[in-house]
Amino acid sequence: xxxxxxxxxxxxxxxxxxxxxxxxxxxxxxxxxxxxxxxxxxxxxxxxxxxxxxxxxxxxxxxxxxxxxxxxxxxxxxxxxxxxxxxxxxxxxxxxxxxxxxxxxxxxxxxxxxxxxxxxxxxxxxxxxxxxxxxxxxxxxxxxxxxxxxxxxxxxxxxxxxxxxxxxxxxxxxxxxxxxxxxxxxxxxxxxxxxxxxxxxxxxxxxxxxxxxxxxxxxx
Numbered sequence: 410x411x412x413x414x415x416x417x418x419x420x421x422x423x424x425x426x427x428x429x430x431x432x433x434x435x436x437x438x439x440x441x442x443x444x445x446x447x448x449x450x451x452x453x454x455x456x457x458x459x460x461x462x463x464x465x466x467x468x469x470x471x472x473x474x475x476x477x478x479x480x481x482x483x484x485x486x487x488x489x490x491x492x493x494x495x496x497x498x499x500x501x502x503x504x505x506x507x508x509x510x511x512x513x514x515x516x517x518x519x520x521x522x523x524x525x526x527x528x529x530x531x532x533x534x535x536x537x538x539x540x541x542x543x544x545x546x547x548x549x550x551x552x553x554x555x556x557x558x559x560x561x562x563x564x565x566x567x568x569x570x571x572x573x574x575x576x577x578x579x580x581x582x583x584x585x586x587x588x589x590x591x592x593x594x595x596x597x598x599x600x601x602x603x604x605x606x607x608x609x610x611x612x613x614x615x616x617x618x619x620x621x622x623x624x625x626x627x628x629x
Contacts, residue, residue: 412440419591422494428486435473449526458488499530507533509554512584533618543606543614551604561597600626
């Protein structure tokens with residue numbers, strides 16, 4: 410099984426990895442920093458041996474990487490793996506912003522139900538089942554999340570079950586939540602956020618989350 414270094418150290422942007430199997434354009438490696446699409450978070454962009462990774466998918470607990478070109482590759486080759494760090498860091502910031510928004514929203518609206526989420530490098534969104542208009546609640550949610558960010562809390566990330574690869578994040582004193590994403594070290598790295606509401610119809614509400622780039626995040 411691939412060693413998933415994106416959990417052990419999500420700040421790694423390059424490593425060396427060994428090719429384990431080759432099947433057409435698909436390869437497996439012994440260790441990786443290249444995160445797949447999971448939990449609504451978009452996959453990393455990157456390369457293996459200077460070959461573009463065009464897709465990543467999970468087969469059981471193994472990660473399969475689809476390369477643009479596998480010509481000349483051999484099992485056992487040791488190759489550099491790089492990720493687009495700017496993209497990854499934007500995903501990490503928006504992912505954890507969404508985690509905070511979700512927790513604060515669930516506490517503000519106890520009957521609300523999350524039904525979907527998507528994290529891209531430009532914005533995040535969370536979809537809910539909720540018959541009311543969320544506009545009146547957004548300012549309070551935004552203020553509370555920005556307070557948590559400004560307080561620059563430590564974010565702990567660990568296995569809750571190693572054998573089943575189940576992960577959790579925790580902000581001590583605030584929340585402990587099951588999540589297999591790539592997480593920041595501190596809430597202050599997010600920078601300030603802005604929220605906007607979108608009504609997607611039939612008793613569904615969407616909160617969109619954007620980073621306010623006028624405010625720089627804390628150093629990691």
